[in-house]
Amino acid sequence: MTNSGSWRVTARKAVLLAMVAGLTGMARADLQNVQTGGRIVIRGRWIHNTFNESRAAVLHNGFPSLYAWDETNDWTSVEQATSWHARADFTGGVSAFVEFYAYHFWGDGFRSDYLGGIDARPGGDPRLNASLLQGYVETNDTFGLPLRLRIGRQCMTFGKQLLISDHSSPVQRFSFDALRATFTPVDKVTIDVWMAQLAESSPEEKDGDSAFYGVYATYAKSDAAHASLYYLLLRDARRADAIFSGAPDLYEPTVLNTVGARFWGRMEGFDYDVEAAFQFGPADGQALAFASVNRLAGAPPQGERWNNLGFDGEIGYSFDAAWKPRIFAGGLYFEGGEIEDLGGGRFVMGPSFNRLFSVLNYCPVLQDNGNMSNFVQLRAGMNFAPLEKVQVTVRGQQLWVDRSWRPLHSSDHLGFHLDTTVRYSFNPNLLVQLYYGHLFSGAALGDGNFTHAFGNAFDAGRNSRDADYAYWMLTLDF
Numbered sequence: 001m002t003n004s005g006s007w008r009v010t011a012r013k014a015v016l017l018a019m020v021a022g023l024t025g026m027a028r029a030d031l032q033n034v035q036t037g038g039r040i041v042i043r044g045r046w047i048h049n050t051f052n053e054s055r056a057a058v059l060h061n062g063f064p065s066l067y068a069w070d071e072t073n074d075w076t077s078v079e080q081a082t083s084w085h086a087r088a089d090f091t092g093g094v095s096a097f098v099e100f101y102a103y104h105f106w107g108d109g110f111r112s113d114y115l116g117g118i119d120a121r122p123g124g125d126p127r128l129n130a131s132l133l134q135g136y137v138e139t140n141d142t143f144g145l146p147l148r149l150r151i152g153r154q155c156m157t158f159g160k161q162l163l164i165s166d167h168s169s170p171v172q173r174f175s176f177d178a179l180r181a182t183f184t185p186v187d188k189v190t191i192d193v194w195m196a197q198l199a200e201s202s203p204e205e206k207d208g209d210s211a212f213y214g215v216y217a218t219y220a221k222s223d224a225a226h227a228s229l230y231y232l233l234l235r236d237a238r239r240a241d242a243i244f245s246g247a248p249d250l251y252e253p254t255v256l257n258t259v260g261a262r263f264w265g266r267m268e269g270f271d272y273d274v275e276a277a278f279q280f281g282p283a284d285g286q287a288l289a290f291a292s293v294n295r296l297a298g299a300p301p302q303g304e305r306w307n308n309l310g311f312d313g314e315i316g317y318s319f320d321a322a323w324k325p326r327i328f329a330g331g332l333y334f335e336g337g338e339i340e341d342l343g344g345g346r347f348v349m350g351p352s353f354n355r356l357f358s359v360l361n362y363c364p365v366l367q368d369n370g371n372m373s374n375f376v377q378l379r380a381g382m383n384f385a386p387l388e389k390v391q392v393t394v395r396g397q398q399l400w401v402d403r404s405w406r407p408l409h410s411s412d413h414l415g416f417h418l419d420t421t422v423r424y425s426f427n428p429n430l431l432v433q434l435y436y437g438h439l440f441s442g443a444a445l446g447d448g449n450f451t452h453a454f455g456n457a458f459d460a461g462r463n464s465r466d467a468d469y470a471y472w473m474l475t476l477d478f
Helices: 008-025 284-293
Strands: 031-046 059-060 064-065 075-090 094-105 131-139 145-156 176-183 188-199 210-222 223-237 254-267 271-284 306-320 324-336 337-343 346-349 375-385 390-401 413-425 430-441 450-451 467-477
Touching: 188 223, 254 284, 254 306, 284 346
Parallel strands: none
Antiparallel strands: 031 075, 031 467, 059 064, 075 094, 094 131, 131 145, 145 176, 176 188, 188 210, 210 223, 223 254, 254 271, 271 306, 306 324, 324 375, 337 346, 375 390, 390 413, 413 430, 430 467
16 A cells, blocks of 8 residues: 555644644643533334344345345344443633443343352453543633634534434444534534544554544524535545455555535424435445455455435424424435446446435334435324323335346335334433334345445345334433
């Protein structure tokens, strides 16, 4: 790998030193206040007719797939996330924030050998131990400007979290090692600029890091009109064999550029939220990931590029009536990659729209989990509140594959997804949530298409039976 990214490393270090110098200049500060708190999230899940036995990848129609879409043993689990944080405020607009977080499944860390009577702590599994989720220093009105600086490990979310979130599921969380500046030059305008280190490969490689940069600007004109414009850059210069074992080091760094816009607002009972993004840039890393996930023989093609559109929009209307009903309709489109014929009966799927760090789970029974791509959705539903502390959402959606796997003449109909969510606010601190979803499976699930893992993973099963998913979840803030 050439040293083409050395200037980027130098630039990052220069910015870091400048920010540290600025913070050091404000170092004389007295402690004013300390606040502590935390959150406990517990979720029990039941998944029916979805996964292969033991959730193992099995070859279906020539590619490994986690899914059966058939009568299998049901999968049940209870997962828990526990976090605790402390915030210290100092004079001069300086503060520090620290948060520890632990995630585990019930039963994966039993503390006693009930057969032998030997008590012991669970060992080995890092999920059983609390880790640092956030730890950053923050300054406000920095250098006398309407500027907030954050340096350190931190969670970041933007907009409706279509591309950037701090959750990978309702229970699991993640954060970024980042420098972030939030500037408010005039009233109603906010501009965020950041750079985050996703992976560090030095000293083995001079240009082997993964970094994430972005600019996100929002104008809040009124309740009826908000607008955001953004540019995101993810650069991954890891060695090829770090993604696909045995690949020659001939591939260019992956450079994913995303430009997007979001418009949303509310007026006279109507509400709307529309967001679109376009991605472009070298995608050799995506080709390597496709080859790795699908256990392909031989090195994947070079010179792949993103050229994909993503869109999500919804309109709604709230009635001034009992139960506060709101009806809504919307849809999404995450463009799939081109199917390429390599000759000799070998085919690969080109890059699909990459949802980056999204948490939006559009179709839970299909195990979207924020990483499905190469699909189209039309949805409609209703929200209402039958009781003061109870909110109900009923939703139906039709789902199709954008680019079906033509070598198998696959269907493009994923199915019809119907679900209901009930939220009960027990008190201001405790939220109880119940969910049930049913998938009337389409023929595409039996044939198989590349929809999961951003279009890298095959979703075929040995059948295409209907599937179900249900969960209960408790969230307590303290």
